[in-house]
Amino acid sequence: MSFIRPVYNFIELGLEDYEENEMVLEIVHDLMTFFDTTTNCTCQRSKKDLRTCFEKVGFKRFFERYMEIKALEKSQFELFIKTQLMSFEISNKKDKTRHNYRYSFNISLPLCKTAYLKLCNLNDYKLSTLQNHYQENGLTERIHGNTGHASRRNSRVFVDFNITSSIKQYLTQYGIINGLPSPMRHRNDSRNFIYLPTGENYMIVYNKYKENFYLEHDDKDEKIISYSTFRRIWQETIPTLKFQPPASDICETCNDFKSQIRIAKSNLDQYYIIKNQYDEHQKKADLERQHYNNNIEQSKHDLSIAxxxxxxxxxxxxxxxxxxxxxxxxxxxxxxxxxxxxxxxxxxx
Incomplete structure (x- = not known):
């Protein structure tokens, strides 16, 4: 069964300056899913304020910081994390071998470890590795063990201008044949976007490119670029060719209630009023669903009912x-x- 991603209102989220491309939509959906699961926050919350630590930061600020960190090069990213670890570290005078950290978004907004890992797009193992390297080597750059050694892979293809141009030409032609003009162009962006059908993805187009490549080259031993290189060249040379995001069949009223509940968590009285309205809406939906299912069951056993x-x-x-x-x-x-x-x-x- 194919996954249908919900449709998000970028204006309500405060993200109207961002173009709704595939990468941004994936990140928004991933972070919204994280925000909707309050158990992700391990902070101790007060009875007067039910908001999680990341809800106090706010989705827009969390998203923008996430995008800034994601744009860093590997060396910049690791230096950024280790610099933060230096400021987060809690000194332990009794046991200097133990190192604890108090994570935060800024000086006034603390974060639990789970939220910090999400913000930096880190896993626990990677963070632990950077913590150990920081304790042993300070802020010096990590150097991989294979640095300076020749690559052992003989199957790599050297990507030159000719290969890049041929891929761009193929994608341009593919977009002309299979694409549709974008109805979603941002008002501040003068570029024309071409959207490919919803059922396609990068891998499908790459496989078609391989078929076309082998048709043009009789030599089956001719090396072809990898999928990751194909996708990188696509995004660098023709970023206006995208995939049409699927529509959502999720109840619009439910989405509105969820948005209101997230906003109202700082006001307990308003929170419970909206939550009661949401529960009432769900009860009515359950009754309608039960009526629908009952009709189906009756039509199975009574031929006079269709x-x-x-x-x-x-x-x-x-x-x-x-x-x-x-x-x-x-x-x-x-x-x-x-x-x-x-x-x-x-x-x-």
């Missing part, structure tokens, strides 16, 4: 392609809605 479910899937516009031939291209577009019909008694589509 239950048909219409599932709105997506819509397409006519014309559907920049390459469409004929006078219809110059006419106004029409939205054609696609519906799926399900035979509910045996679950067949």
């Amino acid at each position: 239950h048909i479910c219409y599932d709105w899937a997506q819509n397409v516009t006519i014309p559907y392609s920049l390459q469409q031939v004929g006078s219809i291209y110059f006419k106004s577009t029409f939205a054609v809605h696609l519906f799926g019909v399900c035979k509910t008694e045996d679950g067949l589509n």
